[in-house]
Amino acid sequence: MSATGAARTGARGSRLFGLGRGLSRERGNFTWVYLWGAPLRAMHWVAAACVVVLIVTGFYIGRPYFMTSGEASAHFLMGRVRFIHFTAAAVLMMTGIVRVYWLFAGNRFERLPALFPLTPKNARRIARTTSEYLTFRPGKEPGLVGHGPLQQVAYTSLYLLVTVMVVTGLTMYGQSNPGGIIFRAFAWVPSLLGGLQLVRLVHHVLAWAVIVYVLIHVYFTIRSDYIERVGRVSSIITGGLFVSTDEKYDDYDIDEVPARPWPGSEYPNPTK
Amino acid sequence: MITPSAYGWTESETLRQHLESRGVSRRDFLKFCGEIAVVLGVGAAAAPRIARALEAVKRPTVIWLQLQECTGCVESVLRTADPTIGDLLLDLVSLDYNHTLMAGAGTAVEKAKQSSMAANKGKYILVVTGSIPTKEGGIYTMVGGRTAEVLVKEAADGAAAILAVGACAHFGSVQAARPNPTGAVGVRDIIKNRPIVNIAGCPPIGDTVTATVVHFLTYGRLPAVDGEGRPLFAYGKRIHDQCTRRAHFDAGQFVQAFDDESARKGFCLYSVGCKGPATFSPCPIFQWNTRTSWPIGAGHPCIGCTEPHFWDTMTPFYGRLPNVGGFAVEQRVDTIGAALAIGAAAGIATHAAATVYTQIKRRKATHQVPETATEPENQDG
Numbered sequence: 001m002s003a004t005g006a007a008r009t010g011a012r013g014s015r016l017f018g019l020g021r022g023l024s025r026e027r028g029n030f031t032w033v034y035l036w037g038a039p040l041r042a043m044h045w046v047a048a049a050c051v052v053v054l055i056v057t058g059f060y061i062g063r064p065y066f067m068t069s070g071e072a073s074a075h076f077l078m079g080r081v082r083f084i085h086f087t088a089a090a091v092l093m094m095t096g097i098v099r100v101y102w103l104f105a106g107n108r109f110e111r112l113p114a115l116f117p118l119t120p121k122n123a124r125r126i127a128r129t130t131s132e133y134l135t136f137r138p139g140k141e142p143g144l145v146g147h148g149p150l151q152q153v154a155y156t157s158l159y160l161l162v163t164v165m166v167v168t169g170l171t172m173y174g175q176s177n178p179g180g181i182i183f184r185a186f187a188w189v190p191s192l193l194g195g196l197q198l199v200r201l202v203h204h205v206l207a208w209a210v211i212v213y214v215l216i217h218v219y220f221t222i223r224s225d226y227i228e229r230v231g232r233v234s235s236i237i238t239g240g241l242f243v244s245t246d247e248k249y250d251d252y253d254i255d256e257v258p259a260r261p262w263p264g265s266e267y268p269n270p271t272k
Numbered sequence: 273m274i275t276p277s278a279y280g281w282t283e284s285e286t287l288r289q290h291l292e293s294r295g296v297s298r299r300d301f302l303k304f305c306g307e308i309a310v311v312l313g314v315g316a317a318a319a320p321r322i323a324r325a326l327e328a329v330k331r332p333t334v335i336w337l338q339l340q341e342c343t344g345c346v347e348s349v350l351r352t353a354d355p356t357i358g359d360l361l362l363d364l365v366s367l368d369y370n371h372t373l374m375a376g377a378g379t380a381v382e383k384a385k386q387s388s389m390a391a392n393k394g395k396y397i398l399v400v401t402g403s404i405p406t407k408e409g410g411i412y413t414m415v416g417g418r419t420a421e422v423l424v425k426e427a428a429d430g431a432a433a434i435l436a437v438g439a440c441a442h443f444g445s446v447q448a449a450r451p452n453p454t455g456a457v458g459v460r461d462i463i464k465n466r467p468i469v470n471i472a473g474c475p476p477i478g479d480t481v482t483a484t485v486v487h488f489l490t491y492g493r494l495p496a497v498d499g500e501g502r503p504l505f506a507y508g509k510r511i512h513d514q515c516t517r518r519a520h521f522d523a524g525q526f527v528q529a530f531d532d533e534s535a536r537k538g539f540c541l542y543s544v545g546c547k548g549p550a551t552f553s554p555c556p557i558f559q560w561n562t563r564t565s566w567p568i569g570a571g572h573p574c575i576g577c578t579e580p581h582f583w584d585t586m587t588p589f590y591g592r593l594p595n596v597g598g599f600a601v602e603q604r605v606d607t608i609g610a611a612l613a614i615g616a617a618a619g620i621a622t623h624a625a626a627t628v629y630t631q632i633k634r635r636k637a638t639h640q641v642p643e644t645a646t647e648p649e650n651q652d653g
């Protein structure tokens with residue numbers, strides 16, 4: 001479960017001389033740390049699929065280049081594309097509900113406070129992470145098992161970004177049924193932004209932000225998998241990481257990994 | 273079938289009597305009531321009620337203020353779908369005070385207006401076309417030496433109801449477009465304590481005005497309105513959801529240029545900037561000039577003239593997305609977005625290459641040097 005004494009001493013020794021800083025550990029003692037609950041993982045992939053579908057269909061709605069010919073009654077291209085957009089949006093919103101539930105039911109890495117790592121210490125860490133990304137120099141402090149604060153800030157912004165997409169999207173969606181529930185619930189949006197066209201514009205511009213975000217997100221997860229070698233990408237599939245027990249982590253007491261790291265058994269570890 | 277008004281509708285006459293004296297048959301009158309009932313969305317079954325109420329109506333006093341405007345709205349209202357009765361309602365309007373239609377001028381009519389307002393205090397209908405300039409003390413529109421703001425406040429004071437007709441009276445229209453040099457605003461921005469209905473549009477369709485007046489005469493109150501203060505019977509639905517070209521939208525058939533094959537085939541005008549998806553208006557149903565046609569029917573995209581600040585938010589008229597702060601978003605947003613995405617991809621590729629390079633170097637260094645060696649990463653700094 002936890003590392004052997006010998007290995008730990010070795011690790012400390014090497015850390016003393018700075019060896020292995022910022023480097024993944026490929027040999028030694030490892031343990032599997034369970035981080036992401038099944039609802040989070042499920043919602044991640046369903047949401048990712050929805051976002052891809054929304055981008056593709058949204059593009060067509062924004063710029064319908066493909067056209068059909070012949071009788072209008074024989075085709076339903078835009079109608080279908082919009083139907084898919086709205087269906088994907090509905091599924092995306094359901095994953096949002098799962099995420100909100102998990103903000104309260106999840107573990108300490110998944111709960112609401114984790115989304116806002118707003119401490120001075122984390123601000124410094126964000127600055128350091130940024131400089132690491134720019135200079136390619138490895139970090140000089142204990143790593144984290146969970147999200148780094150910069151990474152977390154990015155995820156939290158994405159949640160906010162998608163929320164704005166949902167709000168502006170629903171506002172436009174509600175227009176076809178004036179006086180309906182959706183229409184009335186989002187009547188404040190056009191007044192706030194200065195008209196329906198501005199709502200459309202915000203939705204359109206932020207679609208690009210989503211695209212750029214997805215590119216960067218996928219890059220950094222794969223990059224971290226490559227550098228840290230802890231199985232970062234598979235963590236959003238299996239729920240856990242293989243982390244070295246020869247290292248120390250700021251956000252996780254590696255000596256206290258629960259035996260059965262499943263929900264109901266005080267997972268992941270409660271010590272911090 | 274209608275004789276030109278040899279004499280006006282006198283005050284003691286009911287509408288029924290007046291119509292008879294002008295040779296309007298009861299059949300025509302009932303037909304008109306039926307049409308109005310349909311326009312108002314109360315159903316043809318309500319026609320008898322409307323007829324009964326209208327027949328008994330004594331000539332109402334209508335004061336029509338024309339402020340900072342182009343008179344287009346009066347022109348539009350003149351073209352009501354049913355000229356016989358529509359004209360009549362206009363006759364009734366013109367009787368008391370309307371710059372374009374009244375015969376008199378000068379101090380005399382100003383006096384007449386004052387006495388008419390005083391005599392019918394709390395009972396008259398106030399129609400306003402045109403905006404109210406507020407900058408420089410409102411000197412940009414003055415009638416009889418007094419500013420539009422003073423005039424509209426004075427007239428609103430004794431009005432039973434106010435019809436703000438047209439985009440100018442609604443929110444200021446083109447004169448309120450950025451940078452709004454005269455500080456033009458709509459009636460609702462000046463008058464807060466009177467029932468106002470906005471007959472939105474630049475110009476609005478005459479039938480909407482007629483129907484609103486009929487509603488007021490029949491039910492004694494203004495029709496139900498939406499969040500913009502526009503009567504729901506007319507502005508309750510989007511153009512896009514009532515459009516005759518909608519089948520082409522759903523089918524994915526779009527006009528790309530005004531002279532292309534698709535334009536000739538009458539495809540949807542979405543790609544050439546149609547604002548139907550963002551505009552609430554009865555155009556497709558009421559249509560214009562006695563139901564002759566309407567903009568989209570004639571091949572021109574909707575410019576969204578019934579929506580507040582459409583000169584700012586619906587422009588460019590031939591582009592789908594609005595210009596913000598004079599920045600041609602429509603042309604640039606996708607270019608910039610694509611540039612950002614490509615830039616991000618290029619940045620990612622570069623960053624990935626650098627990552628792999630430094631990582632390989634570092635790994636090599638680590639593997640070559642024994643555990644106790646000095647800091648290998650200092651060498652690659």
Ligand code: HEM
Pocket residue numbers: 044047048049051052110146147151155158159214217218221222232233234235236
């Ligand atoms: C449209 C596509 C995607 C979106 C919108 C998206 C969004 C997100 C969000 C919001 C989180 C944070 C979850 C949380 O803790 O609250 C996350 C985590 C994660 N995503 Fe994605 N994702 C997308 C695609 C992908 C893809 C394609 C991969 C695989 C390479 C991936 C791998 C991961 C991983 C590994 C994590 C966990 C990060 C960690 O353990 O530190 N995502 N994603």
Ligand code: HEM
Pocket residue numbers: 051054055057058059061062063082085086089090092162165166167168169170172173200203204206207210549
């Ligand atoms: C990541 C999420 C999303 C992306 C990338 C996206 C993308 C887009 C794009 C590019 C457009 C075209 C905008 C234009 O130029 O007119 C659009 C339209 C639209 N989207 Fe989204 N969208 C997303 C989420 C949503 C959501 C959650 C809803 C909620 C219902 C929604 C509803 C709509 C509606 C109603 C339209 C207008 C369709 C029409 O007028 O026919 N979208 N979307």
Ligand code: SF4
Pocket residue numbers: 511512513515516517518519521539540541542546547548549568574
């Ligand atoms: S022409 Fe305009 S209002 Fe009509 S379907 Fe096309 S986009 Fe909608």
Ligand code: SF4
Pocket residue numbers: 473474511551552553555567568573574575576577578
């Ligand atoms: S089609 Fe649109 S722009 Fe034209 S008159 Fe009607 S609402 Fe105004």
